[in-house]
Amino acid sequence: MLAEANIILRLLAGRPVFVGYNVTNRCNLRCRFCNVPSLPNPDMTIEQVRTAFDRLKELGIPVLGITGGEPFLREDLPDILAAADERGMKVTLVTNGHLLDRARMASISRFRNIIHFALSLDSLDPATYRRLRGGRLTPGEVLADFLRLTRVGPPTVYKLNVVVGPHNVDEVDLLLRLAASSGLGVSFIPMNIGPGGFHRAAEFPGLDDAMRERIALRFEALRVAKIQGAPLWDHRDYYRYAARYMRRQTMDECGAGRFFLDLRSDGHLAFCNEMDAFVSLLKVDRLSHRFLRRSLDEWSDRIERCRLAGACCYTCSYNIKATAANLPAYVWDYLRFQTRSRGNP
Numbered sequence: 140m141l142a143e144a145n146i147i148l149r150l151l152a153g154r155p156v157f158v159g160y161n162v163t164n165r166c167n168l169r170c171r172f173c174n175v176p177s178l179p180n181p182d183m184t185i186e187q188v189r190t191a192f193d194r195l196k197e198l199g200i201p202v203l204g205i206t207g208g209e210p211f212l213r214e215d216l217p218d219i220l221a222a223a224d225e226r227g228m229k230v231t232l233v234t235n236g237h238l239l240d241r242a243r244m245a246s247i248s249r250f251r252n253i254i255h256f257a258l259s260l261d262s263l264d265p266a267t268y269r270r271l272r273g274g275r276l277t278p279g280e281v282l283a284d285f286l287r288l289t290r291v292g293p294p295t296v297y298k299l300n301v302v303v304g305p306h307n308v309d310e311v312d313l314l315l316r317l318a319a320s321s322g323l324g325v326s327f328i329p330m331n332i333g334p335g336g337f338h339r340a341a342e343f344p345g346l347d348d349a350m351r352e353r354i355a356l357r358f359e360a361l362r363v364a365k366i367q368g369a370p371l372w373d374h375r376d377y378y379r380y381a382a383r384y385m386r387r388q389t390m391d392e393c394g395a396g397r398f399f400l401d402l403r404s405d406g407h408l409a410f411c412n413e414m415d416a417f418v419s420l421l422k423v424d425r426l427s428h429r430f431l432r433r434s435l436d437e438w439s440d441r442i443e444r445c446r447l448a449g450a451c452c453y454t455c456s457y458n459i460k461a462t463a464a465n466l467p468a469y470v471w472d473y474l475r476f477q478t479r480s481r482g483n484p
Contacts, residue, residue: 143470146201147466149199150459151466154198154397154428155200155396155397155431157201157202157203157204157398157400157455157459158195158203158204158399158400158408159399159400159401159402159412159455161175161206161402161403162208162210162213162404163182163208163210163213163404164179164180164182164404165182165209166207166209166212166235167209167212167235167237167274168209168235170235170272170273171271171272172271172304172330172331175207175208180403180404180405181404182213182405183404183405185219187421188219188222189222190406190421191420191421192222192226192228194408194420194423194426195226195426196228197427198426198427198428200400201227201228202229202230202231202254203229204230204455205219205233206232206233208404209234209235209238210232210233210234211234211238211239216243216247217250220232220250223252224251228252229254230250230253231254231256232247232256232257233258233259234256234257235258235259235272236258236260236276236281236282237276237281239284239285239288241291244288245291247292247293251294253293253295254296255296255298256289256292256296257298257299258282258285258298258300259302260278260281260299260300260314261301261302261306262310263282263317264278264310265277265278265279267307270306296476298324298325298326299314299318299323299325300325300326301326301327302329303354303357304354305345305350308350308353308354308357311361315361315369318370319369324476325370325372326371326373326454327357327371327378328381328452328453329354329384329385329452330346330354331452332351332385332449352385355382355383355386356382358378358379358381358385359379362378362382365472368475368479373458374458374468375465375468375472376464376468377454377457377458377461379461380452380457380461381457384449389446389447390449390457391446392443393451393456393457394456394459395411395414395456396410396442399459401455402420405419406419406421407419407420408420410435410442411442411445412451412453412455413445414441414445418430
């Protein structure tokens with residue numbers, strides 16, 4: 140509980156609690172709603188990763204979100220997890236599941252600093268899944284591998300990450316029931332419809348006003364389900380933000396730079412993954428909260444323009460913002476989620 144208490148205290152103080160880290164932009168899939176594999180940034184070496192993590196430790200960052208690309212394309216992923224652990228950082232881990240095998244899971248099984256391990260799974264329909272992500276595996280095969288390998292992986296919360304759009308809005312209830320019956324958590328994330336460069340929702344037919352309203356209503360229903368005890372990972376009020384986002388309503392300030400930051404694969408740090416970087420962690424000797432606040436002041440106009448343009452509604456943004464705005468609900472739901480998770484085999 141010390142880690143959770145630290146997160147709460149930092150949120151109350153308006154200090155970052157989460158850094159999303161793309162360990163690589165390389166990916167073995169080409170998802171239709173993601174542009175990350177087209178980005179040119181090279182991977183840091185493990186020595187550079189340790190340097191970057193030293194800078195994050197100076198800020199006291201408690202949670203590091205490891206994603207990609209596909210993290211398991213890095214053979215040194217266990218070394219990255221160890222570097223975070225040595226600096227007192229908890230991590231979250233996201234995979235598309237196509238590279239999971241016993242050897243890879245065994246290589247990370249010793250780590251106790253993993254808060255949750257997520258599988259990206261947006262549809263159970265083979266044709267829809269293939270159209271969205273490609274790859275040689277069906278969704279059933281990917282899910283079966285994930286469930287089987289949870290038994291040899293690290294002791295943590297295992298969950299699904301589901302990007303919700305016109306392709307799968309009718310599968311939301313099915314995926315929620317699947318998570319509940321399988322002892323998994325689940326995050327439902329709205330397909331991004333803003334102008335940012337890391338998503339391609341414009342390629343999806345049918346994302347008109349009527350469809351956006353259908354998706355918004357599903358998110359409102361998910362909030363009710365969360366309050367009733369469904370195994371939804373994110374803050375109950377995040378689903379309100381997701382509904383507003385799908386309706387193209389102007390969003391509140393997201394908390395970029397105050398509650399979360401984004402670390403690029405080459406060591407550059409940004410206030411969020413829709414922003415250009417403001418510093419390289421490989422070129423500064425020290426990272427302080429004073430420097431962070433000064434840089435945030437300089438970028439405030441650009442962050443405000445991004446908000447007004449409706450760029451994103453990622454869980455690294457409005458989920459953390461919702462948590463900071465309603466901490467009692469976070470504590471209650473988190474304890475209930477953990478109790479439920481421990482009760483599952």
